[in-house]
Amino acid sequence: MKKIKKVGILTSGGDCPGLNAVIRGFVKAATRQYGIECVGIHDGFKGLVTMQTEPLDDKSVSGLLTMGGTILGTAREKPNKMMINGEKRDMTETIMTNIKTMGLDALICLGGGGTQKNAYYLMKQGVPVVTLPKTIDNDVANTDITFGFDTAMQIATDAIDRLHSTASSHQRVMVVEIMGHNAGWLTLGAGVSGGADVILIPEIPYDMDAIAKALKERHSRGKRFSIVAVAEGAISLNDAEHPEEMLAKQEKLLRKLDEAKLPYIKEPLANKIARKIELATGLETRVTTLGHVQRGGIPTATDRFLSTRLGVTAAQCVSEGILNVMISVKGNRCEPVPLETVAGQKKRVPLDHPWVETARLCGISFGD
Numbered sequence: 001m002k003k004i005k006k007v008g009i010l011t012s013g014g015d016c017p018g019l020n021a022v023i024r025g026f027v028k029a030a031t032r033q034y035g036i037e038c039v040g041i042h043d044g045f046k047g048l049v050t051m052q053t054e055p056l057d058d059k060s061v062s063g064l065l066t067m068g069g070t071i072l073g074t075a076r077e078k079p080n081k082m083m084i085n086g087e088k089r090d091m092t093e094t095i096m097t098n099i100k101t102m103g104l105d106a107l108i109c110l111g112g113g114g115t116q117k118n119a120y121y122l123m124k125q126g127v128p129v130v131t132l133p134k135t136i137d138n139d140v141a142n143t144d145i146t147f148g149f150d151t152a153m154q155i156a157t158d159a160i161d162r163l164h165s166t167a168s169s170h171q172r173v174m175v176v177e178i179m180g181h182n183a184g185w186l187t188l189g190a191g192v193s194g195g196a197d198v199i200l201i202p203e204i205p206y207d208m209d210a211i212a213k214a215l216k217e218r219h220s221r222g223k224r225f226s227i228v229a230v231a232e233g234a235i236s237l238n239d240a241e242h243p244e245e246m247l248a249k250q251e252k253l254l255r256k257l258d259e260a261k262l263p264y265i266k267e268p269l270a271n272k273i274a275r276k277i278e279l280a281t282g283l284e285t286r287v288t289t290l291g292h293v294q295r296g297g298i299p300t301a302t303d304r305f306l307s308t309r310l311g312v313t314a315a316q317c318v319s320e321g322i323l324n325v326m327i328s329v330k331g332n333r334c335e336p337v338p339l340e341t342v343a344g345q346k347k348r349v350p351l352d353h354p355w356v357e358t359a360r361l362c363g364i365s366f367g368d
């Protein structure tokens with residue numbers, strides 16, 4: 001087995017709190033404990049093409065523990081489908097040559113589902129990789145949790161807390177849209193922690209009549225306000241049953257924007273739901289879309305601790321020649337799992353998950 005002497009580190013996909021803390025943990029352990037040279041690759045997999053890099057050592061990672069975002073920059077680019085001068089190109093060959101030129105023995109990839117897949121792709125081309133599970137969505141397979149999730153859940157919970165007093169003062173329904181892509185972890189976690197009355201997640205298609213019924217029933221019990229937490233990826237029963245109609249609508253919209261040479265900016269789902277709620281219940285309704293606020297700023301102590309543990313475990317694995325793995329969280333432990341058990345998989349909320357049961361037993365409606 002070849003000893004790993006030099007590694008490249010990159011961050012890819014959407015950023016999240018904790019990325020810098022992982023970089024710091026990894027570099028500190030790798031350089032000081034194991035004598036491994038570290039190179040930071042800029043802007044995700046793109047940096048393997050441009051070869052924009054920087055040396056990382058104990059000094060350069062100083063002060064990173066609390067810093068949000070990623071000092072390396074990130075991008076949503078795939079090695080085999082990369083936007084180069086306005087067109088998508090397969091850059092695999094260039095990447096393989098550049099990895100050799102830079103003298104990298106392995107790549108450390110910090111990212112969510114897409115990154116795990118891209119890292120797996122490079123692994124199949126012969127690049128030794130170690131990945132770390134990053135995302136506020138918590139939807140990476142084969143790990144109990146991802147770093148960044150705790151911070152985002154805290155931010156969304158704080159927002160719901162703040163909505164309570166203004167909702168109550170005005171006797172309103174507050175619809176708050178929470179990120180999470182096609183998984184409901186963030187909305188469910190923040191919804192339960194913030195005391196939402198209705199929680200809509202992608203895994204449980206909603207019915208507007210059921211939502212209206214739950215809100216009216218709450219109102220009739222003398223409650224002055226209601227909070228509806230909506231996951232950005234939530235889906236109506238009708239759309240779940242007729243996905244082709246939904247797709248056709250989306251394609252039509254994209255064509256129209258393309259003809260008008262306008263960029264696509266996603267309309268918050270919460271707007272549509274709020275309009276329907278006000279129509280169906282007669283209750284005054286307002287919308288809050290948290291958006292990228294959930295991804296910015298300093299990580300919580302829990303995320304800093306987890307990120308540091310993940311970073312040092314990755315360095316330990318590299319030094320022991322444990323490669324082609326993702327460092328996963330299993331109970332109280334950080335441990336390597338084969339990358340093929342992660343790549344291409346998605347961890348969504350199982351319908352019988354204890355978090356769902358807790359919400360239901362608390363009287364929260366899922367609009368089903």
Ligand code: F6P
Pocket residue numbers: 014112135136137179180181232295
């Ligand atoms: O995966 C993290 C995430 O924040 C999702 O929750 C969200 O759907 C997406 O990224 C937003 O991506 P972007 O920052 O590219 O708009």
